[in-house]
Amino acid sequence: MEATCLVVLLRLCVQILCLPAYLLWYLGIWDPLCKKLFPYCMAVASLIYNKLVYEKKKEMFSNLKDFSSPTGALTLLEIGTGPGTNFQFYPVGCKIICTDVNPNFQKFIDKSLAKNPHLQVERCLVAPAEDLHQVPAASVDVVVSTLVLCSVKSQEQVMKEILRVLRPGGAYFFLEHVAGAPSSWSLFWQQIYDPIWKCLFDGCTMTRETWKNLEKAGFSELKLRHIYAPLILNFIKPHITGYAVK
Template sequence: MAEVTILFLRACLALLAMPIYLLSFLGIWQPFCRKVFFPFFSDKCSAYHQKKVKKHKQELFRNLPDFTSPSGELKLLEIGTGCGMNFQFYPPGCKVTCTDINPNFQQSLLKNLSKNQHLQYEGFLVAAGEDLHQVPSSSVDAVVCTLVLCSVSNITGTLREVLRVLRPGGAFYFLEHVAADRSSWNYFWQQVCHPTWKLLFDGCCITREAWKNLEEANFSELKLRHIKVELPCPPITPHIIGYAVK
């Protein structure tokens, strides 16, 4: 009965979003979404999300200097940098290389960089998390990924690349929205919204249990906890936060 209800409600939601589905069918929505809608939406919503998670991020990145290399440098690679909302939390002198599959984020990213002169900007790479071939193996001290694992095509492949580019003893920092408890109403509504949400927000999946991928990855140490971020949109309130050491 629950599955039938979910399918019915999905159909109702799809009907409401029919113009978007039609534009997608015609091949118009995806280019428009990546070039105009999603960068604009992310820029506005990221600022609101930042207010809700600022204390969590301050706590998360507090030990980032501990992973400075023996040479005294802290080389950091951020996957899916987007608008650059994490820059303020990185320590002074940190050498940051940014990557994103969407090159249309560069303008807002550079705007945020201008507000964070304490960083050394190493450049921007157009790359998917699953394919970081432009980054040499064992070349960075830390990798950061926030609100990205929801939209990569392969979480396991992305984590494999993270482990490859990290030096031994380096750390991977993450903050991601994830699937709710399967027995909850929130999970029910995540199931209902999932297809339309994924279409609207450039492949964002709200039903991923990313903590399982992290637990199965070949990290030597994993610090992970589940938190609830008070957002007006219940399907994206469940989050995981933490770091893992290679």
């Protein structure tokens, strides 16, 4: 009870300090402003993040080729492509379909694609992860998301779409930040900062237990690990990484 009261008190203090941001949100100014500024912020933040978790991503993507189609080709759909900082980890000749709900990321995606000519771009779609109807069923070998499930409206619906677009035997690769362990300092601070974090960072939620939705999604095989990413801020260190096979 004491811990809960302390969380509520500290959360209130943070919200008071961030009152101008809440006021802009209430007036309907913050959301369109965030949609325009967020890609610029992510372009910088993603470069820093990639340097810090480079080895984690390299390890995670090391077996992408294992899920190539019988012809040897690999078609990959990335959900929430953002500025395209994952492109460097994809194998030569990989055909990619980029999707993001925010169209303002497109120029950053184009820049990243120009730096990674080893990839073949099929198309770039503006679409939420919950509705990928523009992608035919069972048409891709691999689906990827990194730091995306924290901000989607329905993880359950995203899982259904991933399973729909994957061919039988295809795989979903993920690296997502999640809620800290019960009674941990990470979770304590996540609970305090979560409301303002969600407001400032385009719907990003820190306290989601994403692994639970992966476990019950219906994949035939799930390789999932809980890790602490080597990041500066302790409360965003809890991550899950791995892949799930349809």
